[in-house]
Amino acid sequence: xxxxxxxxxxxxxxxxxxxxxxxxxxxxxxxxxxxxxxxxxxxxxxxxxxxxxxxxxxxxxxxxxxxxxxxxxxxxxxxxxxxxxxxxxxxxxxxxxxxxxxxxxxxxxxxxxxxxxxxxxxxxxxxxxxxxxxxxxxxxxxxxxxxxxxxxxxxxxxxxxxxxxxxxxxxxxxxxxxxxxxxxxxxxxxxxxxxxxxxxxxxxxxxxxxxxxxxxxxxxxxxxxxxxxxxxxxxx
Numbered sequence: 001x002x003x004x005x006x007x008x009x010x011x012x013x014x015x016x017x018x019x020x021x022x023x024x025x026x027x028x029x030x031x032x033x034x035x036x037x038x039x040x041x042x043x044x045x046x047x048x049x050x051x052x053x054x055x056x057x058x059x060x061x062x063x064x065x066x067x068x069x070x071x072x073x074x075x076x077x078x079x080x081x082x083x084x085x086x087x088x089x090x091x092x093x094x095x096x097x098x099x100x101x102x103x104x105x106x107x108x109x110x111x112x113x114x115x116x117x118x119x120x121x122x123x124x125x126x127x128x129x130x131x132x133x134x135x136x137x138x139x140x141x142x143x144x145x146x147x148x149x150x151x152x153x154x155x156x157x158x159x160x161x162x163x164x165x166x167x168x169x170x171x172x173x174x175x176x177x178x179x180x181x182x183x184x185x186x187x188x189x190x191x192x193x194x195x196x197x198x199x200x201x202x203x204x205x206x207x208x209x210x211x212x213x214x215x216x217x218x219x220x221x222x223x224x225x226x227x228x229x230x231x232x233x234x235x236x
Contacts, residue, residue, distance in 0.1 A: 004188070005199075006200075007056065007059060007063070008213050009200065009208040009209050010212070011060075011212030011213075012207070012209055012215070013208055013212075014049060015053070015211055015212065016211065017045070017048075017053075018049050018053060019226075020045075022166070022222065022226060024042050024046075025166075026165065026223075026227055026230050030230045030233075050107065051176055054114075054176045055176055055179065055183070056180060057111055057180055058128075058176070058179060058181040058182070059180045059184035060184070061076075061118050061180070062191070063184060063188055063191055065122040065123075065191075066188070067191055072122070076115050076116060080113065080114070080116030084108070084113060086108050086112075086216070086220055087107075087108030087112055088109075090106060090223065090224070091103055091104060091109075093224045094166075094227060097224070098227060100163070101163050102165075103164055103167075103223075105153060105154045105169060106166035106167065107166060107219070108219065109168070110169070110170065110174070113154075114174050114177045117174075118177065118181070122181060124185070125182055128178040128179065128181045128185075129179060132174075132175040132176065132178030132181075134175070135171055135175025136172040136175040138172065139156055139169070139171045139172020139173070140172065142156045142157065142158070143158075145158075146158055146160045146161075147159055147160065148160060150162070154169055155171055156169035156171035157169075166223075
């Protein structure tokens with residue numbers, strides 16, 4: 001498939017930001033770092049990181065849609081299922097290492113489900129903008145409530161006392177994916193770059209592009225490594 005270096009570079013920057021954000025979150029979890037007055041800044045950084053990463057999921061879905069002409073439903077279903085299964089593996093690993101606060105429905109679970117259900121939205125543009133904004137607004141409202149049940153946790157109905165180091169429910173985060181689809185269809189109609197951008201020539205760009213092309217692998221290995229290392233450090 002044709003790749004666009006600017007998308008890969010942005011995804012590479014996002015995965016670097018995510019590693020930093022998750023390191024800070026894990027340090028807080030193991031009480032190895034006290035951010036003090038910087039707590040709000042780190043929270044803002046975490047939201048900005050997640051938003052960029054998930055926005056690019058939507059953009060990438062439009063690019064793959066333009067290049068996969070047949071059986072798009074099946075392609076996205078299998079691709080999403082694979083990512084979701086990796087999410088389940090992360091759940092198992094973090095449960096063994098953390099118990100409390102383990103990842104039950106994190107970013108990989110979200111991306112997996114989002115990819116699986118994205119196909120009906122890929123041929124629309126402005127509709128995704130409005131649906132995405134509505135999902136984000138609904139998610140903001142849902143954060144003000146907690147519930148006595150957990151079976152809709154994946155959707156955004158957070159149970160009483162629930163805590164996880166990585167929680168990305170469909171509401172509001174699928175809304176971010178939809179806005180990414182809107183941007184992808186606007187900036188890359190039919191998989192063609194609308195604006196003129198030069199080649200990726202400098203070293204930083206090439207490094208970020210490489211990281212972006214391997215973002216799933218980096219995500220899969222970084223969190224278990226961070227948690228495992230910090231767990232051993234905290235035990236001593």
